[in-house]
Each structure stands twice: as structure tokens, then as C-alpha cells.
Amino acid sequence: MLKIKNLHAGVENKKILKGINLEVNPGEIHAIMGPNGSGKSTLASVIAGKEEFTVSRGKILFEGEDIDEMSPEERAHNGIFLSFQYPVEIPGVSVTNFMKTAINESRKAKGQPDMPANQMLKLIREKAELLEIDRKFLSRSLNEGFSGGEKKRNEIFQMAMMQPKLGILDETDSGLDIDALRIVANGVNRLRSEDNAFVVITHYQRLLDHIIPDFVHVIHDGKIVKSGDKELALELEEKGYDWIKQEAVL
Amino acid sequence: MAETQKGIATERIATQTMDLKEKLLASFMAFENQVDMDHPVHDIRSEAIRNFESRGFPHRKMEAWKYTSLAPLQKVDFSLFPKEDNTLDYREVKQYFLHEVDTYKIVFIDGIYSSYLSETTHDGVDICLMSSALNKPMYRPIIDVYFNKVASREESLTSLNTAFTREGAYIYIPKNKAPRKPVEILHLSTGNEASLLLQPRNLIVVEENAELQVIERHQSLTSNEVLTNSVTEIFAAKDAIVDYYKVQTDRPTASLIDNTYIDQKTNSQVSVHTFAFGGKLTRNNLNFYQDGNHMNSILKGVTILADKQHVDHHTLVHHQQPDCESHQDYKGIFGDQSTGVFNGKIIVDKIAQKTNAFQQNNNLLISDKASVNTKPQLEIFADDVKCSHGCTIGQLDQDALFYLRSRGIAKKEAEALLMYAFANNVLESVRIPELKGRINRLIAEKLGVHLGFDL
Numbered sequence: 221m222l223k224i225k226n227l228h229a230g231v232e233n234k235k236i237l238k239g240i241n242l243e244v245n246p247g248e249i250h251a252i253m254g255p256n257g258s259g260k261s262t263l264a265s266v267i268a269g270k271e272e273f274t275v276s277r278g279k280i281l282f283e284g285e286d287i288d289e290m291s292p293e294e295r296a297h298n299g300i301f302l303s304f305q306y307p308v309e310i311p312g313v314s315v316t317n318f319m320k321t322a323i324n325e326s327r328k329a330k331g332q333p334d335m336p337a338n339q340m341l342k343l344i345r346e347k348a349e350l351l352e353i354d355r356k357f358l359s360r361s362l363n364e365g366f367s368g369g370e371k372k373r374n375e376i377f378q379m380a381m382m383q384p385k386l387g388i389l390d391e392t393d394s395g396l397d398i399d400a401l402r403i404v405a406n407g408v409n410r411l412r413s414e415d416n417a418f419v420v421i422t423h424y425q426r427l428l429d430h431i432i433p434d435f436v437h438v439i440h441d442g443k444i445v446k447s448g449d450k451e452l453a454l455e456l457e458e459k460g461y462d463w464i465k466q467e468a469v470l
Numbered sequence: 471m472a473e474t475q476k477g478i479a480t481e482r483i484a485t486q487t488m489d490l491k492e493k494l495l496a497s498f499m500a501f502e503n504q505v506d507m508d509h510p511v512h513d514i515r516s517e518a519i520r521n522f523e524s525r526g527f528p529h530r531k532m533e534a535w536k537y538t539s540l541a542p543l544q545k546v547d548f549s550l551f552p553k554e555d556n557t558l559d560y561r562e563v564k565q566y567f568l569h570e571v572d573t574y575k576i577v578f579i580d581g582i583y584s585s586y587l588s589e590t591t592h593d594g595v596d597i598c599l600m601s602s603a604l605n606k607p608m609y610r611p612i613i614d615v616y617f618n619k620v621a622s623r624e625e626s627l628t629s630l631n632t633a634f635t636r637e638g639a640y641i642y643i644p645k646n647k648a649p650r651k652p653v654e655i656l657h658l659s660t661g662n663e664a665s666l667l668l669q670p671r672n673l674i675v676v677e678e679n680a681e682l683q684v685i686e687r688h689q690s691l692t693s694n695e696v697l698t699n700s701v702t703e704i705f706a707a708k709d710a711i712v713d714y715y716k717v718q719t720d721r722p723t724a725s726l727i728d729n730t731y732i733d734q735k736t737n738s739q740v741s742v743h744t745f746a747f748g749g750k751l752t753r754n755n756l757n758f759y760q761d762g763n764h765m766n767s768i769l770k771g772v773t774i775l776a777d778k779q780h781v782d783h784h785t786l787v788h789h790q791q792p793d794c795e796s797h798q799d800y801k802g803i804f805g806d807q808s809t810g811v812f813n814g815k816i817i818v819d820k821i822a823q824k825t826n827a828f829q830q831n832n833n834l835l836i837s838d839k840a841s842v843n844t845k846p847q848l849e850i851f852a853d854d855v856k857c858s859h860g861c862t863i864g865q866l867d868q869d870a871l872f873y874l875r876s877r878g879i880a881k882k883e884a885e886a887l888l889m890y891a892f893a894n895n896v897l898e899s900v901r902i903p904e905l906k907g908r909i910n911r912l913i914a915e916k917l918g919v920h921l922g923f924d925l
Contacts, residue, residue: 268876272868296878308873312894313887318877321887326878378877 221246221417222267222386226278229266236262238442239278244386249418251428251453254439255461260421261305263439264390267419268302269295282386297329299385303375303392310362315374316344318362319381326382347380351407368395376407387411388419393427405430425457438464490544490667491526495519497550498633505636511604514618518632525626537811537843538753538782543697543725548667550634552580556660558691560587563658566689570904573685574653576639580660581668583637587656595649600638600671612642616675620703620733620759628729628755631669631701638671638700641682645707648681652902655684657700659724661692672702679709685905687717690724701729706738708762713741713901719748719912722777729755736762743900744771745909746781747916757786760822763793771800772893772909774916775808775840782811789822792852798829801893803917804840815847816857823852829859834866834892836885886919 222244229237236259244250254260266273267280269292279286287295310318324334335343348358351373363371372392379387389408393401408418408431420431428436428450436452437444438461445464446452456464488496498519505512527544528535556579567575574597577587583599590598596609603609617635622628639655659666668688676682690696706712718726726749734740746752758767773781787796802810812831833842846859866888874884890913900906 265872268872270872272872291881292872292875293878293880293884296876302876304873304876306869308867308870310870310874310887310891312891312897321883322877322879325880325883329878329880382878 221283222419223281224267224278225281227263227266227275227280228277229262229273229275231273235276236273236442237266240439240442240444242437242444244417244419246385246417247414248435249412249420249431249433251420251422251433251436251450252439253422253425253436253453253456255465256423258439259442260439261390264302264388264419264421267295267388268292268300293325293329296382296384297326301379301382301384301387303372303379303387303389305391305394307363307371307375309364309366311364313362315358315360315362315377319344319378322378323381343381347377350380350410351377352403353377369397369400372396373400373404376404380407380411383411385416386419387416388421390421391423392420393422393424401427402430425453428453440464490546490548493548494550494630495523500551501634501636506605509604511613511617511635515633515635518618518623518629521623521629522626522633525629528626534784534813537809538751538780543751546665546695546697548665548695548697549663550667552582552663552666556580556582556662557584557586558658558660563587563689563691566656566658566687568652568654568685568902568905568908570907571902572651574649574651575656576653577656577658578637578670579658580662580666581637581657581670591649595644595647596640596642597649597653598640600640600673601636603640603673604636609640612675613673616703616705617673618703620705620731621701621729622731622757625729625755627699627727628701631671631699631729634669635671639674640672641674641676641684643676643680643682645677646679647677652683652685655686657688657698659690659694659696661690661694663694665695666697668696668698668700670698670700672700674702674704674712676704676706676710676712678707680707681711683713683715683902685715685717685902688720688724688726690721693721693723696724697727698725699727699729702731704730704732704740706732706734706740708735708737710735710738711740712738714743715900715902715905716742716744716754717909717912718744718746718752719916721748722750722779724749725751727753727755730757732758732767734758734760734762734765734767737764738762739766739768741768741770741899743896744783745912746771746773746783747775747912748779749781750779752781754781754783756784757788758796759788759790760794760796761790763791765794767794767796768899769796769798769800770896770899771802772896772913773800773802773804773810774889774893774913775803775810776805776916777808778806779808780810782813784811784813784815786815786817787827789816789818789825789827791819792821792823792825794822795826796828798831799896800831801896802831802833802842803836803889803893804833804842805836807837807839809840810842812842812844812861813847814845814859816849816859818850818852818855818857820851823854825852825855825857827855827857831861832892833861833863834889835863836866836889883919886914886917889917
């Protein structure tokens with residue numbers, strides 16, 4: 221589904237990603253871990269198409285297609301979803317209206333008519349229930365005055381609504397208390413299928429107690445320096461990142 | 471026969487080369503023949519024309535007109551007295567009415583009252599015409615007390631309007647009354663004249679504990695040039711509530727100088743929302759004079775411009791007594807080569823302690839060639855006050871734009887959504903839901919998008 225080959229990317233004169241290789245197949249969950257500033261969030265943003273970053277070498281293939289030239293919205297239409305570490309506040313636009321716009325814009329891009337209102341409401345109700353989101357919450361302005369946990373839960377709600385092929389969760393666990401973490405993880409697990417895949421970016425292991433990854437990769441200084449199974453995450457939790465850094469130097 | 475034709479031709483050339491000020495002064499005598507010169511208002515007119523004569527049109531060397539030039543408009547050979555026989559079919563102009571809701575309507579076509587399109591009333595309240603109020607003795611007491619009492623006698627454009635006072639809206643809401651429905655004041659211009667100068671004069675008196683909602687719109691129906699120099703006086707007595715909505719979304723050949731003067735008394739609440747989306751040149755002079763305690767003045771505006779449009783908001787809130795509030799919030803979005811001005815003056819007199827005066831002006835420039843000049847002007851003579859002001863000029867937030875696009879929303883729509891969000895809080899205080907919906911649609915139209923929902 222996703223093939224990243226020798227990806228180099230950065231901003232202006234600063235190189236951040238220095239040769240990332242990653243392959244994600246349908247049905248898999250990959251965890252990407254690493255210390256602060258290692259390039260985890262940059263990788264997420266580059267896959268989603270943030271224009272601030274320039275790809276200088278290598279490529280990203282999504283379902284066999286090079287996505288370098290695609291706009292963020294085209295990537296979304298093709299089934300890539302990024303759950304943001306810092307979701308943006310949009311005053312005056314309710315969660316419901318935002319989702320209506322997002323879904324119908326995607327449908328429009330695919331030449332489909334707007335989703336009928338009753339079907340939309342049904343979908344919203346169903347997904348809100350999945351994330352244990354209150355009705356009243358849906359009429360609030362998007363992310364405005366939301367707590368950290370509400371913002372993250374709302375991101376996963378949006379992901380549930382958009383039903384992407386590839387979901388990238390950028391530090392979704394930061395700012396979550398244990399209950400919210402459980403709800404978010406439960407939501408992701410329920411969305412999991414044979415046809416979709418997730419890349420879970422996290423600094424800590426605790427989210428991975430709830431969302432069990434098939435693979436764990438460690439990024440350091442813009443490169444994947446170690447890959448393994450879920451045991452690697454536990455090892456990192458125990459020993460910290462320093463030994464990885466040392467190993468990388470060696 | 472040939473000589474007569476030649477005579478007419480020469481006369482036409484003469485009027486074309488005459489500048490607008492001279493033409494206005496020359497036509498004042500002709501105007502006098504059409505009005506009741508024995509009415510006391512005529513003394514006010516005469517004084518006003520003298521003031522206009524000595525001051526002339528404002529020019530860019532004046533601080534208050536630094537960024538707005540009226541020079542090009544003064545070169546236009548405006549007709550001052552339109553023909554009286556212009557009629558319009560309701561179907562042709564229905565879209566300019568807020569037809570989703572029942573309203574009283576005071577409609578003018580080329581400055582002339584259209585009884586056919588209007589719905590006035592004298593049922594407990596007077597929602598009618600300035601010409602009636604000037605001509606009928608029963609209105610004399612109100613005219614004597616209020617006419618030209620809050621409007622400036624110094625401002626030359628206000629004086630110009632005062633001098634030619636003849637027609638406009640007259641609204642009188644007696645104590646404890648509230649009309650059943652909002653009032654729409656609609657000025658239509660047909661373009662039957664090549665270019666037309668309109669000078670409507672409105673007087674609105676809302677007595678103690680009375681209420682009123684007004685929606686005002688100027689609409690040109692063709693691409694012939696129109697200049698409107700409008701003056702509105704509003705008197706809000708003790709405990710009165712007045713909501714005034716100005717919908718400015720005219721054609722690119724229409725210019726508007728809107729002069730609004732508001733006199734507010736104790737415990738009253740007056741809000742003016744200005745939606746400035748259209749026209750060639752628009753100048754809003756909005757002046758609040760607080761004369762009493764515990765009152766609130768609300769000034770809100772959304773400006774969305776494109777092409778070479780120009781909008782200049784000049785606001786004044788004069789706090790003359792203690793314990794009052796004013797809230798100003800103006801949002802502007804400027805595209806193409808459009809230009810905007812915001813000048814917000816707040817005066818707090820020495821005795822006006824415990825004043826809360828807030829002013830905010832935020833602007834988005836969405837084109838490299840657009841520009842905006844914004845200036846808060848605070849003159850505070852009291853020492854125990856809370857006054858704050860802030861102005862920003864910025865571009866759309868790129869992180870926010872990426873967020874929306876990553877949800878599948880195309881760039882143009884994402885930008886529009888952010889602009890909606892930016893302007894949104896100004897719409898929150900609109901108290902007529904149908905009007906809010908209409909403004910929403912106008913904003914979407916102006917931004918060139920369909921978002922599939924109303925805010």
C-alpha cells in the first residue's frame with residue numbers, strides 16, 4: 221500500500237529526513253518511535269503532502285503511484301489520513317458541518333454526488349458512538365476550546381468518518397488521560413480491517429499497549445535505525461533512546 | 471430652430487465642464503423652488519449649503535480623508551434631480567429584499583419614493599417618509615426636536631446632504647412600542663440617468679423602552695454610475711434597543727458615502743452591523759454619541775473586497791458620561807488590488823469614568839497587491855477606564871490551510887472556510903436569522919465558493 225524509498229526531505233536549508241525506507245501493507249499496523257526531533261512528525265507531514273517540506277531525493281508510492289506531485293487534498297481523496305498532533309481551531313464551523321464539507325468535497329473530487337443528509341447523519345451518529353462522543357460536542361466549533369483529549373478524540377472521529385486506507389496517527393497519545401487513550405485506541409482497533417493500514421507515531425510505548433503494532437521502527441536523525449516487532453517498543457520503554465543513538469553512531 | 475439646438479448643445483457643454491461643487495451650489499436655487507421655504511428646516515438647509523460652500527468636498531490633505539480620494543467622483547457629471555416616473559416590477563427587484571421574512575419596506579427608486587414597492591405603517595408607530603414628516607404639521611414637534619440635532623454641522627458632506635434634505639425614511643417608535651417586524655430601507659437606482667447623485671436623509675427616533683430593527687441597502691440595477699451621499703440620524707432614548715444592519719453589496723459602478731449619527735441615552739443599546747462587500751468606493755462615517763449612563767454601543771463590520779474596490783470605515787464613539795460600554799469588531803478580507811481603511815476613534819471625556827471601550831480590527835490580505843490602512847485613535851481624558859484596541863494585518867494561516875486540505879477540502883474551498891471562520895464572530899450578533907443566512911450566502915458568493923452549509 222505504502223512504499224517509501226530512500227526518502228530525503230527537509231525545509232529550506234535544513235535536511236530532516238535522510239533516507240527513510242518503509243513498506244506498509246494492507247492490514248498492518250506500524251509504530252514509528254523515536255526521540256524528539258528525530259523526524260517522526262516530518263515523515264507524517266511529508267506523506268500527507270505538507271507543502272512546507274521539499275522532497276529532495278527518493279519517493280513515496282501509494283498503491284503503486286508516486287504521490288510527490290499530489291496536493292494534500294488529492295492524497296486525502298486517495299485514502300491517506302493524518303491525525304494531527306496539534307489540530308487547528310476553526311471558529312464558527314461546527315464539527316458536523318466540517319465533516320459534511322470534508323466528505324462531500326472528497327465525493328465531489330471522485331465525481332460522486334453529495335451524501336444524502338440522512339445517510340450523513342446516520343454515519344455521524346454511528347462514528348460518534350464509536351468514539352463515545354456526545355451529540356452536543358458535534359455542534360461545537362471545530363477544536364475551539366477543546367481539551368487536548370477532546371481534540372485527539374475528534375481527530376480519530378474524523379478518521380472514522382473519512383474511512384481512509386492509510387491512517388497516520390501523529391502523537392495521538394500526547395495529552396490524553398488513560399480513559400481517553402483507551403477510547404481512542406478502541407476506536408482505532410474497531411476501524412482496523414484487512415484492507416486498511418495504520419502508521420502510529422509515538423514517543424512512548426503506552427499507546428502500543430492498546431494498539432498492538434505488527435512492526436516497530438525507530439527513527440533517529442532522519443533514518444530508521446532499527447526495526448522489530450512489538451517487543452522492541454517494550455525494550456525502548458525500559459532502556460530509553462540513548463542506546464539506539466549510540467548504536468546508530470557505531 | 472437651428473439656433474435653439476445650438477443653444478442646448480452649448481448649455482450641455484457648460485454643465486459638463488462645471489465641477490460638482492459648483493453644479494451643486496448652482497442647483498440649490500432650483501431645489502429651493504421645489505420645497506417649502508417657510509418651513510424651519512429650510513433655515514437649516516440654508517445654513518448647511520453655506521457650510522458646504524465654504525468647506526467644499528473633503529480632500530486627501532485632510533487627515534480623515536488621507537486614504538480615500540473623492541476627486542475622480544467630482545469629475546462625473548451627475549444628474550441631481552432624477553425624473554419622477556421610474557417604476558420597477560417587484561419581480562425584477564425581489565432578490566434585493568430580505569424576502570424570506572416579513573418586513574415593513576420603505577423603497578426609493580432613483581431617490582423617489584415607490585409606494586408600490588413599499589409597505590409603510592402608522593399603526594402605533596410611524597414608518598414612513600421624510601417628505602411626509604417635513605410636510606405634515608403633525609410631525610413638526612418631532613422634526614423640531616430631532617432633525618439635524620445629532621448630525622454634524624461641520625462635516626461638509628453631511629452639510630451637503632442636509633442642504634438637499636427632501637426625502638428618505640422617517641421612523642418614529644413611541645414609548646414602550648416595538649414594530650411587529652423589521653424595517654427595510656431600500657434605495658434602488660435604475661440607471662435611467664447616465665449618472666446619478668442621490669442624497670437620502672433618514673430620521674429615526676426610538677423613544678423610551680421602544681425597539682427597532684432596520685436593514686438598509688443601496689442597490690444599483692445597471693452599470694451606470696451612482697453616487698449616494700446618505701445621512702441617517704438615530705435617536706435611542708432611555709432603555710431603547712436599536713439594531714441597524716447595513717448591507718453594502720452594490721455594483722462596481724456604485725459609490726456610497728454613508729454618514730450615520732447616533733444619539734444614545736441611559737440604558738439604551740444600539741448596534742450597527744456593516745457588511746461591506748461591494749461597490750466602487752464606500753466610505754462609512756459611523757458616529758456614536760453616548761449621552762447617559764449604563765449604555766452599550768456595538769459596532770461590527772465585515773468587509774470583503776476584490777478587484778479595485780475601496781472601503782473606508784471611520785468610526786467614532788464619544789463616551790460623554792460614566793459607566794458605559796462600547797464594543798467594536800471589524801474584520802476585513804482584501805483580495806486583488808482592493809484597498810481598505812479602518813480608523814476607529816474613541817473619545818472618553820474626563821467625567822466618563824468606568825468606561826469600557828473595546829476595539830478590534832483584524833485584516834486578511836489574500837493578494838500581494840491588496841492593502842489596508844488601520845489606525846486606532848484613542849483620546850482618553852478619564853483615568854478609571856478600561857480601553858483596549860488591537861489591529862492585525864495578516865495572511866491565511868498555512869498550518870490551518872494544510873489541516874483542512876488534508877481532510878480532502880480543495881485549496882480554494884479551504885481558504886474560503888478559513889475566511890468564513892475569520893469573519894464568523896461578527897455574524898454571531900446578527901439577531902435576524904434570515905438576514906444572517908442571507909449574509910452567509912453573500913459571503914460565500916463573494917468568496918466564490920459553495921460550502922454546502924450555513925454558519
